[in-house]
Amino acid sequence: MDDAKSRTRRRILEVAAELLERDGGQALSTRAVAAAAGIRAASLYQLFGDKDGLLSALAVHAFDLYLARKQTLSSSGDPVEDMRRGWDMHVDFGLRHPAFYVLMYGTDRPGRRPPAAQEAQELLMTFLGRAAAEGRLRVPPVLAAHLVLAAVTGVTLSLIGVPESDRDPEVSPRMREALIDALTTDTSPAPEPTLAARALTLDATLGEADPATVPLRPVETALLRDWLQQLAR
Template identity: 70%
Template sequence: MTDAKTRAILEVAGEILEREGAQAVSTRSVAAAAGIRAASLYQLFGDKDGLLAALAVHAFDLYLSEKHTLEPTDDPVADMRRGWDMHVDFGLRHPALYLLMFGTDRPGRRPPAAAEADRLLLTFLDRVAAVGRLRVPPAVAASLATAAIIGVTLTLIGLPADGRDPALSARMRDTLIDSLVTDPAPAADAGLASRALALDAAVATAGTLPLRPTETALLRDWLDRLAR
């Protein structure tokens, strides 16, 4: 079966999930809606768990296709805010898919595409660090941002549409981001931690360096200590 056919089947499964919930997604119901034999679906995905796992990967692919449309600007902090808003908007437009992506009942198991989403977030944060505006290491900022944005999105999904405070996400976004970044124009005597983070970000994105790998690793370890 072609990749296009597999993608079409997952799109059908996603429509059932969004319309009727996870309990309605089965190999039999998806096969019937897609116009194929149940045996063919079993060959592709195995049981219902395999189908849902593939659907989670498909959902991350949809999410990433939207994220990749975000063109970076000269203001990396503003780009962070735009990325936050796009994330929450995706969750509210695709609540059932979002629950499948981030509300897993199998702790510790994430679709491979989730790693790409994490990489994109770190890319945003590395740009903030590179201009000397990040207060904490990018990995720490990424963990805090991920926890905050998933919590807000799941909270909004759980509320009736007419009971959602449209300002909730914006307030959490601004509170979180303001706690992670410095003022737009850092003073000439910016703190050592900010300078260390900026240099570490520059090293991380520099490509080839006139240093041995062990020397690069040692330098980044020193910079990480100075940034704490």
């Protein structure tokens, strides 16, 4: 894409994002976006195809904004505390950008999630992998990630649907703590870790290890990790 088209595309996305946050997705139209951007509707269609194409590009833009904020979260040294901070940041982003959030998580199409969504998932897996490596997870990191994402998106979408003046400030922290209690162990290690805890810790350690340092062939490592995940259930 040449510079002129790139600038036009960026301008359209900026205008569309402003209209989306101001008026919501239902009020967003290609005609309104083109008029606000000072371009012909034909130019918008050439770049995005139709309204669905524009919304898909906006979802990518929204995930990029979310990911940029997520990447500012540095590790606190406590993986469970990092889970809390990540949860709070997620909910805060959704409440600050409700129209974006609904576009990202409320109307997602199977197989159509933007690449930035996968990067956000990988960041979550990094925090959970650290918790598992320290023996703090009760379930495998992949399952924990699914549970965390289901819970935090459910809470955020629920809060978005309630007028700000009627939102109960206890909903998000109570759900967060209930989930963390269900997924993690106490800060002090158990005197005799269970078989499941040992399996989770070894699996997480293998996942973070440099393959060159593991004295197993890749297929053997994959098989071992599969067995460990079975033992952790």
